[in-house]
Amino acid sequence: MVTTLDKVDVVTVGVGWTGGIIAAEAVKAGLTVMGLERGRKRGTPDYQHVHDELKYAVRYELMQDTSKETITFRNKKEEKALPMRQQGSFLLGENLGGAGTHWNGQTWRFLPYDFEIKSMTEERYGKEKLQEDDGYTFEDWGITYEELEPYFNAFEKTAGISGEENPLGGFRSESYPTPPMLKSRSLRMFEEAASNLDLHPIMMPSANLSQEYENPDGETINACQYCAFCERFACEYDAKSTPEITVIQTAQKNDNFTLRTQANVVEIITDEDDDSKVSGVKFVDTLTGEEFIQPAEIVALTSYMFNNYKLLAVSDIGEQYDPETGKGTLGRNYCYQVFGGATGFFDEQFNTFMGAGALGMALDDYNGDNFDHEDLDFLHGGNISITQTGARPILSNPVPSGTPAWGEEFKEESIKNFTRVLSVSGQGATSPHKENYLSMDTEYTDVYGVPLVCLTYNFTDQDRARQKYLAERSAEILEEMGASQVDPAPEITDYNIVPYQSTHNTGGTTMGADPETSVVNNYLQHWDRDNLFVVGAGNFQHNSGYNPTATVGALAYRCADGIIKYAEDGGRLEEE
Numbered sequence: 001m002v003t004t005l006d007k008v009d010v011v012t013v014g015v016g017w018t019g020g021i022i023a024a025e026a027v028k029a030g031l032t033v034m035g036l037e038r039g040r041k042r043g044t045p046d047y048q049h050v051h052d053e054l055k056y057a058v059r060y061e062l063m064q065d066t067s068k069e070t071i072t073f074r075n076k077k078e079e080k081a082l083p084m085r086q087q088g089s090f091l092l093g094e095n096l097g098g099a100g101t102h103w104n105g106q107t108w109r110f111l112p113y114d115f116e117i118k119s120m121t122e123e124r125y126g127k128e129k130l131q132e133d134d135g136y137t138f139e140d141w142g143i144t145y146e147e148l149e150p151y152f153n154a155f156e157k158t159a160g161i162s163g164e165e166n167p168l169g170g171f172r173s174e175s176y177p178t179p180p181m182l183k184s185r186s187l188r189m190f191e192e193a194a195s196n197l198d199l200h201p202i203m204m205p206s207a208n209l210s211q212e213y214e215n216p217d218g219e220t221i222n223a224c225q226y227c228a229f230c231e232r233f234a235c236e237y238d239a240k241s242t243p244e245i246t247v248i249q250t251a252q253k254n255d256n257f258t259l260r261t262q263a264n265v266v267e268i269i270t271d272e273d274d275d276s277k278v279s280g281v282k283f284v285d286t287l288t289g290e291e292f293i294q295p296a297e298i299v300a301l302t303s304y305m306f307n308n309y310k311l312l313a314v315s316d317i318g319e320q321y322d323p324e325t326g327k328g329t330l331g332r333n334y335c336y337q338v339f340g341g342a343t344g345f346f347d348e349q350f351n352t353f354m355g356a357g358a359l360g361m362a363l364d365d366y367n368g369d370n371f372d373h374e375d376l377d378f379l380h381g382g383n384i385s386i387t388q389t390g391a392r393p394i395l396s397n398p399v400p401s402g403t404p405a406w407g408e409e410f411k412e413e414s415i416k417n418f419t420r421v422l423s424v425s426g427q428g429a430t431s432p433h434k435e436n437y438l439s440m441d442t443e444y445t446d447v448y449g450v451p452l453v454c455l456t457y458n459f460t461d462q463d464r465a466r467q468k469y470l471a472e473r474s475a476e477i478l479e480e481m482g483a484s485q486v487d488p489a490p491e492i493t494d495y496n497i498v499p500y501q502s503t504h505n506t507g508g509t510t511m512g513a514d515p516e517t518s519v520v521n522n523y524l525q526h527w528d529r530d531n532l533f534v535v536g537a538g539n540f541q542h543n544s545g546y547n548p549t550a551t552v553g554a555l556a557y558r559c560a561d562g563i564i565k566y567a568e569d570g571g572r573l574e575e576e
Contacts, residue, residue, distance in 0.1 A: 004293040008032045011296035013265045014303030016098030018556040020247030025560035027254040038264035039095030047234040057232040062102045064092040068447040075458040090503040100243040104231045104357030105207030108546035111368040112145035112170045135434040139541040142513035143522040145170045155553030159241035160213035163205030168364040187361045190386040193480035206358035207241040217250040228390020230357025262286040268315040305538030309508040331438035334507040335543035340470030341425035344483030349419040352391040360387035367545045378462040382428035382545035401487045426470025431462040432542045438508040509538035523562030523573045535559040
């Protein structure tokens with residue numbers, strides 16, 4: 001038996017950064033909101049003993065249980081897709097706050113070039129540079145940086161981001177809410193070396209705050225203690241901006257918001273009387289197995305990008321992308337990232353035990369179109385940085401190239417270099433390609449019997465060239481820093497889903513100005529269902545050389561504006 005609940009104005013599917021932002025803004029506008037979260041509730045009191053590398057960083061205590069929900073993977077459509085049985089290449093969050101709980105806090109704004117990559121590339125280099133005949137599917141996003149800038153500003157104020165002006169980034173209407181973090185010795189070495197090479201290093205914008213801060217909603221975020229337990233960990237001190245201590249907390253202070261945890265949504269329900277709308281969602285109580293219908297005037301998909309895609313696909317909303325014909329948009333333009341860095345081994349020792357997820361210096365001289373691509377065989381680039389996140393004993397084990405993988409020499413080199421190594425990372429964009437996409441698996445299902453998402457993905461020739469270029473630039477910086485040995489990252493071949501790379505998955509529910517090449521418009525309103533909104537990194541038409549969270553947050557504020565406008569006037573939202 002399915003129980004139908006009381007209707008609300010807005011239901012969000014997932015309560016992390018995007019669901020929290022939309023809930024907080026909607027209740028402030030007087031709308032009633034039901035937040036459905038399939039995980040359990042957690043908060044700061046649960047993280048008072050979080051300094052356990054084995055539990056959190058190795059055994060993934062905060063991550064999604066792949067025995068209940070996972071994806072299948074193949075490099076190309078001719079292969080058989082198999083389930084990802086354990087977390088690997090990316091670490092998907094679970095429970096209240098989602099991946100926003102365990103993120104590092106690197107909070108970059110995408111470049112103006114990112115949002116108009118197709119038109120800007122064609123204008124500067126000509127249409128042939130887009131390599132469409134080779135299967136590349138670059139698209140503009142249907143919104144400009146200038147239009148999105150106020151929403152970037154809103155997210156940074158909510159999160160209290162610590163940072164400084166980027167001479168190679170987009171314009172800012174206001175400075176960062178808090179000053180940059182402290183510079184460690186390794187960061188100062190990077191800064192001096194990069195400056196010597198006529199590059200433009202800046203302190204990384206960070207959600208690990210440099211000082212205590214009260215945001216516009218009255219939520220307090222504490223100052224970072226540089227404890228070195230950020231990545232894969234929750235913050236025990238409320239010093240890392242997360243959804244739980246900002247937007248979710250703001251929403252919960254309003255009587256118009258209801259949070260329901262352990263509620264796994266399995267279907268979006270189409271309105272029986274109007275096929276241009278949806279009427280709510282169906283969910284399963286993960287404790288009791290009971291099924292419920294949550295009616296709503298507006299449905300917002302605010303879960304991780306794989307699940308946003310999955311709910312649209314299983315609910316038969318939109319046309320599935322077909323790589324053979326190029327028709328359809330749902331699942332199109334899946335992208336990831338490449339990492340072209342280098343490791344430097346030094347004669348001197350460094351204290352790298354303290355740190356924070358976003359304690360770093362970075363430069364954008366090789367990001368976006370900030371450098372000439374005329375004679376290069378790839379578009380875009382990447383952000384090059386050095387971070388001091390904390391050298392922990394299990395996963396920090398650097399040895400020079402040529403060292404045996406075990407034995408006496410391996411042990412000696414491990415001990416020697418534990419305090420003598422610094423890494424410079426080139427976080428690279430990836431190019432959208434017609435062969436990289438999401439679909440629904442025809443064999444495997446989740447614990448509720450719903451088909452799994454199938455990921456078909458491989459690095460492209462552009463990705464491989466870009467990764468090699470960034471590795472070479474990173475090595476140059478380490479040489480200038482005085483490393484006695486520099487090992488550039490090896491060139492990449494095929495994408496491997498096993499080793500960790502980044503939780504920066506994008507695409508599949510892309511945004512744009514044309515329903516022929518996108519799933520949602522620039523308010524993140526679905527082209528086929530007026531009262532359905534889809535927000536997250538799935539909206540990206542390609543991936544950038546940055547961490548995605550700030551851009552996801554900006555899009556969530558843009559989407560919240562759209563939801564409020566729709567609640568007032570209804571119909572198709574048009575750009576103002």
